[in-house]
Amino acid sequence: MKTRIAVVGVGRMGANMARRLKESGFDVTAVYDARKKVALALATELRCQAPGRLAQVTAVADIVLTVVTDDEAMERIFAIKGDSLLRGAAGRLFINCATVSPSVHVAVEERATKVGAQSLEACMASSINQAREGTLYLMLGGTVQAFEAAQPVLNVLANSSRYIGSAGTAAQVKALVNMVMNINTAGLAEGLGLGAALGLDLTLLREVFSQTGANSRVLQTDGEDMQNRDHSCFFSAAHAAKDSGIALKLANDRKVRVPLAKSALAQYQRMVEAGLGELDKSGVAELTFPGRSPTKKGAKNSAS
């Protein structure tokens, strides 16, 4: 018999993961989203249920994949009281993909264990296209048993699944990845923005960057988009702000000084405040290029 799987949180990432699971032979029985319409549309596409209550999701699945937005959403779907994925969850495996605070993953694992379920954090370091194609880079945190139980799912979603350690550790690594990525992105926007202000050929400048100590992954993924103001959303500025915020809280808790992470967070918060939160993270260039003002005008944004 096919493994029954449900997906909770079907935004851009979750929906693509559900599609990928279905075409890989899983029995996708239900999808759920706080935005009822979004869930219904995907349920029609995938010919599955879109239950109104979380307990109904758990009832029809062996494995529940969650891809929600933030700490609060995780608390809601794994609530101790009221409607919750934890109702009748004995024997279930939860695979939690949202980038949330490490402490939330630890709490969810505790609650799942209490009701006889397993929980695994599966932090993603990739974007929408990789979710659709099953080529995600996943960092896993939880018990080794949960990691092993999740293998069939991980195998079709990811081309690299890295076991990090106990609950919370994968989320810590993920927070650090995004903290460093956001710093590099905001820094690149300053380099290209200043280059533009100096009247330099930005295509040449990017080529020189790529050959030197200024090279980075974000130069490859975001450099040209910054130059062309193409900020179609793969990873939103609002998400960047959230993730840098998680990292900064970890740093404050441990009394580690991280001035660049602070500066990067401030830039992404500035974008959100200026109404640019749904631009791709490359949109941070709108803050540094001459003649670009912090407004949506002029910047392309095909985010849904």
Next chain:
Amino acid sequence: MKTRIAVVGVGRMGANMARRLKESGFDVTAVYDARKKVALALATELRCQAPGRLAQVTAVADIVLTVVTDDEAMERIFAIKGDSLLRGAAGRLFINCATVSPSVHVAVEERATKVGAQSLEACMASSINQAREGTLYLMLGGTVQAFEAAQPVLNVLANSSRYIGSAGTAAQVKALVNMVMNINTAGLAEGLGLGAALGLDLTLLREVFSQTGANSRVLQTDGEDMQNRDHSCFFSAAHAAKDSGIALKLANDRKVRVPLAKSALAQYQRMVEAGLGELDKSGVAELTFPGRSPTKKGAKNSAS
């Protein structure tokens, strides 16, 4: 007849470039350094002169390569009055490799032109080993004629020579390269430092960084050194501070907001103030790792 070449400023980079030129068949006739002893030692090694006056350097060379430390040193060697490389410089070609303010390169070109000489800025985006092996990455600024006249020298020093544009433009690009590199380096130090504070396996963390959006050239060159506190000097923190300072001045002149560049500059200035300026730029990790204090103690530094 062999081209006669002299090298002014024979620190780690200049000395290696002089060695490379000699073994590549150039007639290295003179070396000069403000530190007389340093010049004499290299002159003995290369069996050439170490004149006491700059005009004597110009007198024995067709091409003068300069690799001095900063704006002030450039002003000194190309002084309008008194002893100067410009005395009797008609027909000479100056190739200026120091990372200095773009405006200084523009001024030097003007002065050289006035006395019938040519000037080319040759900004380097590589380090000591590449200088020794003739595999530098060079960014050239000046007239096309000067660029063409310099070809035989560039060919033995570099494996990539990129013509950027008129005088000052290569120095602008170089300042931007180092500004972005310094941001990425200081940001990486925060990511690894916080990882250490969280008790994460840093080798695993660096591997995850390398597979994700956190990847960068400095992760490859400096990440392991940060972890191991091996700050043998390839590119000093003091130089990083100087170069970020040049970029920041450009940004201020153009009224471009560069908060991350400012934070990175502050970190490198902090190192200099703590007496860590001669550590490699990777030494910025000494400011972010738990249990490391801003003192030379504990950090390895094999800089001469």
